[in-house]
Amino acid sequence: MTAPDPTRFILLQTSHPGNVGATARAMKVMGFSDLVLVAPRYADVQHQAEAISLASGATDVLRNARVVDSLAHALDGVTYACATAMTPRDFGPPTHPPRELFATLGAQGQRVAFVFGSERFGMSNDDVYRCHASLSIPTDPQYGSLNLAQAVQIIAYEWRQALGGFEVAARTAPSLRADGAAVQGLLDHWQRSLTSIGFLDPEAPKKLMPRLNQLFNRAHLTPDEVQILRGVARAMTSESKRHDK
Template sequence: MPLPRTRFVLIETSHAGNVGAVARAMKVMGFDDLVLVRPRWPDVLGRAEARERASGATDVLARARCVATLDEALEGMTHLCATVMTPRDFGPPTRSPRAHFKLLLNQELPALDGQASEADFVQKSELAVALLFGSERYGMTNEDVYRCHVALSIPTNPTYGSLNIAAAVQLIAYDWCQALAAHGGGWGAQAPAGVPDHAPADAAQLGAMLAHWQQALVAVGFLDPAAPKKLMPRLQQLFNRAQPSVEELHILRGIARAMQDAVVGGRNR
């Protein structure tokens, strides 16, 4: 299978030194795609503390980007891995990084989740993996975790599991690198530039489709915006498992438009 592109995404990071330390951890494992979402310091990539803690990985900082939204950070990514210290009561399955990466690269996830089909295996042959890390103080929000295909939890001392963000990046990057190496990927392997037509839609495209469906479901009275419960996160998980292609998203958005048009047409009668 073609080797996946890999992106590290830091959400609302508050310490410039941690950004530099993350860049160092990434470079040691051969990765260089780093995106920051709403960091505390807009100029964090150029701050002295970040450059000092990068310790020779300033090229990773130079390539890094700061963006305003998670959607921007996830553009082009097809498989999203949240990082959590404790399992959530709701949301994607929680696995150790090593176990999940083995399943992912062996293309065993559909069978594991009871969703196996030929289309699943074709689509999982083209991966663009995003590894998401929350703020140092609060971690990832439930909303951001719900967007992901899996929640990675590093096995730690059950009485003290607190990890510095750079340490967490180092451990997960190491396990991911080892998984890639076991599949002939070497260090920091990147996927070829060409992406076939059957490749799954990226996270931003899927998010836009779900936002459109939310509007349509409100319009037809299926979703009460005052009491949404967990309908949209459940739909997020459904489509994460399905891994729809861009063409399939166009169909789903067409259905949403038809729902909205039917409501407008009924009002105009």
Template sequence: MKQPQNTATLFHRLRIILVETSRPGNIGSVARAMKTMGFGELVLVNPRFDGALEHEEAVAFASGAQDILASARIVGSMAEALEGIHFAAAVSARLREYSPPVLAPRQFAEQAAGGGLHAALIFGNERFGLPNEIVEKCNVLINIPANPDYSSLNLAQAAQVLVYECRMAALAAPAMAATPAEPAEAAAAGIGFQGEAASLTQIDAMYEHLEQALVAIGFLDASNPRKLMPRLKRMFSRTRLETEEVNILRGIARKIMGKDPQ
């Protein structure tokens, strides 16, 4: 049976995640950028100072978006930040050798607006950006196509670019949905049987299980793993894994390890 699709607009399905932010003013500025574009869910992962959401500089830079700060959450891990998320995008100016597929902001926004999934934009520390282990957990990497001779955007500026594109895509989505699709377009859009999308938490557990199975059969050397797991994650990130598909892969991993599926 086809799973019911989330009919909420992207305004209610997009989460902004800031990882180890150093400057309280950037948190306030991101909150302001979010509110001007109609988004409200903000999550901070281990900000590098206490009282991040009440800091006077954060409140001042929010400039009328204090309600975004008041409803924001602070969590201690990416697992908590990504709970319930199906489509996550790491935002980075630095391309990675084994990153997930790279999208421009508009491409991400269109996919997030049209898919009916809970999506997240993840921004790293102002100085260090996002570590590879977080990027590898994401479905896509967003690279803003700025001037190559001077591509420096601060955190709040990058967030403003992304939430603007998401607003434009969210506003366009109802009109696009109201336009009848041609048969070929309908097939490409996934009309027909479609299972429930796997969450990032489920997919991350699948990777751990698969890695254990590959070590058990000697295919992966745990002491010298090289780039096998990042390559596998990159391969799977090009798909939209469904919950049942994740369960199948975990069942295979259990069988490899000599344990019957539960």
């Protein structure tokens, strides 16, 4: 049985359906699914075309989002709530950069919620006071404007990293390396071709071939790359014979 998602994302009085859809997408790529909407402007926001479009495949998170009428209801079952408020409040909870707080919070086993205010007005003082901590995303002091979904993505990423993160999956299969016999065959082929075009003097080869040997070893050639380089050698030989006619 799959364990319940220990993290909740709460959006307060969201005005734009697209931000709800984009939030669902930001959550899903970081492995989160518990989305609660407090008094959104559109009661049917999960079914709005813009929300579905910007969810971009995270329609399960969007579809399963719960709509409630107050932050108190949204925080049901939560043991540690984080407000996302750029401006510190008098008498409010302490303000932290996300990474700094998450370094300790991630190991505590709390049922955590991240609370985001409306696009126009942010979070009210009363909403901030309900939270245990306030998060402030470090931005350029000259311009700290973040779209709601962008802020969600940053918090979701930082929290996922604090929980252990995901492994980066290889996009391509590891390449096989050409064996010693294949590399030696390539060197022999290049030696003949370089001789045919006059680049290598077989009577005074000096250290050209050993240096090419080291070059090919450092390159960790694949079998396909060996064949490409042998094709180059064939082309050099053919061009040399054509000019000799």
